[in-house]
Amino acid sequence: MKEVIRSADPRIAALIARQATQNRDRDQLGLDRISALLEAVGRPQDRLPPIFHVAGTNGKGSTCAFLRAALEAAGKRVHAFTSPHLVRYNERIRIAGKLIEDAQLGELMDRVLDANEELGASLFEVNTAVAFLAFSEAPADACILEVGLGGRLDATNVVEKPLVCGIASLGLDHQAFLGDTLNEVAAEKAGIAKRGVPLVTQIYPSAIAERIGEIAHDVGAIWEPRGLHWEAGVRQGKLRYRDRQGAMDLPLPRLPGKYQAMNAALAVAMLRHQSQIAIPASAYGAAMGWTQWPARLQQLHGGPLFAMLPKGSELWVDGGHNPSAAQLVADYAKRQWTDRLPLVLLFASLQSKDAAGTLRPFKGIATEVLTLPIDGHECRTPRELAHLAESMGLPARPCSSLSSAMTALAKPARVLVFGSLYMAGELLALNGPLPD
Template sequence: MPDFARSADPRVQAELDLLSKLSPGGDQLGLDRITRLLDRLGRPQDQLPPVLHVAGTNGKGSTCAFLRAALEASGHKVHAFTSPHLVRFNERIRIAGRLIDDAELAALLGEVREASDGIEPSFFEATTAVAMLAFARVPADACILEVGLGGRLDATNVIDKPLVTAIASLGLDHQHFLGHRMIDIAAEKAGIARAGARLITQLYPEDIAGRISEIAHDVGALWLPRGGAWDAIVRQNRLHYSDEKGELELPVPRLPGRHQALNAGLAIAMLRHQDRLKVPASAFSAAMGWADWPARLQRLPSGPLSGLMPVGSELWVDGGHNPAAARLVADWVKHHWVDGRPLHLLFAALKSKDAEGILKPFAGIADVVHTLPITDHDCRDPGELAAMARDQGFKAYPRETVGQALAAIRKPARALVFGSLYLAGEALGANGTIPD
């Protein structure tokens, strides 16, 4: 799939542009190309520190953020590979705790590009190789890998012996790659399970749980679901976690939403069910406040975009882009934004997404919907989105830019940018709120 990655560094941008042209078959999932590429590079995936591998439809990025926060609070140096980025490509690769710098990134992109001759890797496969090469060359105590798409055939799934694997929440997304049934999507995610490694998961309906159990059993992985081997629940504004080792009572996560407490619980369970990395209870407590994952119910500070709104307004951004994420965000909004200020939803969606399903949970919550394009991406036309929103009962207007939509708000209000991580990234960049 086209990535349209951007960089302010001309060396990095030139390499990203060249990588994006490598593979005419970039939409074909599989491990053959990434395996051949990594073989040419000396199999850096075999030289990584203990790997924590996370899949899921929603919540996998936040789970990775909680993992990193807990490990770093324990004094560990941590590599992390996540995707997509919001503003700068560098956000995807964190080497021993720091974002990769432009000079390193440009050199590694070039090295991987040269090694790709005749293989034609996808953009994601090539950049996965870049991350693994970077991680193999710098000592660290742990390596967090976020699955890009699915799991079984994702480029990150070349790790033979992960320390622990996990699946976050499941929902319908990327059906053209993963299938149209939840049970099929679950099976693709469970493809990261490995012999001898624990597979930690959230709690799923019986048929989905049964399929995951079968896959884990077939490969020799130990499946540990929430509600069985471990559990996490918010009670009296505290996160209560329990497993066979005992109970933890922790602060609720700083990241808003009940779903973030479950993501934090998943990260805790991953770290409590391994014995290579020591993580004290105090580190879990610190992680609840330290963990940061941009564009997840994030309120933007003063900046060029937020300054376009009337005094007394708030600008929020969330990268949710499927119906399951929309239901979680809409539920949080309904129960927390209760002071009567109107809600303006700034909405966009890729053509591959279920725009109707994403917008539906905001019925009765959003006062106005401003529909937008997504720069450089194959997105739904704002006019068509506005017509669709009106059919659902919303007051809706097509706009050309986020700034134009915000400038149209005449009274103090809340504005929520929603529907696409790419749109969220545009808003963060335009407001000068750059993830670090």
């Protein structure tokens, strides 16, 4: 699975190009290459602060953001490794709260790529080694690792003893690597479970929960499922959380969508099912208001692309790119966007994604779909996507770029850029604000 990454910094761009000449068998998943690469650079994974390891199909990035906000609200220094980035490569690595600087990123990439000449590790494996090196050389109180793909064979899964693991919502995505059924997906995600380590999970259909429970039992993990050992729900404008330690009423997160409240609840549960790092109750409430996660139902209030829209329009962006994410966003639209402002979807999709399944939840909600390419990536053509949308009863027009789509609208609309994190990143790069 080719990951296309570019950088505006010439040195970083050259290093990314250098890695592309090294990589062999880019579709090979497994821990052999990342283990060998980390061994070659001194096993930095052995020198990380306490680790929060998060997997899931949707919501794992938001869960990581809530974890970081709560830990920082408690006065802790936090490293974070997340993916993909939206605009700048540096977004993937946050050292004690700050994005890695270009100079340090370049120096560490040089070191890792020197060690990678004979190994041929993938770019994500190189990213992981760079992050672990950066984290091992700077003091912090906690380290958050977001799984890149799956869990069992993901490069981040070389960590042997995380403090706590979590699994967010599950859905079908990356079927070529993770399987065609939710049971297979669940087994891959549950592969991050470790002996003696809490594995905190959401509510899933019974067969999927049973599969996760089996894997947790087999490896000796401490399974902490929602609905049994902890509970959360939205009632009377509050996030109501309860576990063995007691109950808390928290403000709803600033990130829109009921599903974000459940992502926040998972982060709370992960923090409360460990005892090494003390988190005061006030930090949980602060995290609900502090957490930011760009391109997750983010409303943009200005910028050059926004200015091209008819007066009275709104501009939103969400990086969702699979049917389960689309259903969550469509449900939010039905509940919250109840005025007469028409919803126009600016849609793009990689070839590897289920474009029909991602469009389907918007039938009867979106008044029109403007289809777009994804520059530099193997994507479905705008014309192909427009035909697909039309066949589903969604009026559609192909457009050549984000700017041409903005100017194609003659009347005020609520515009939602959706279907690809790459396109979401392109929007933020052209319009702002840049993720920080």
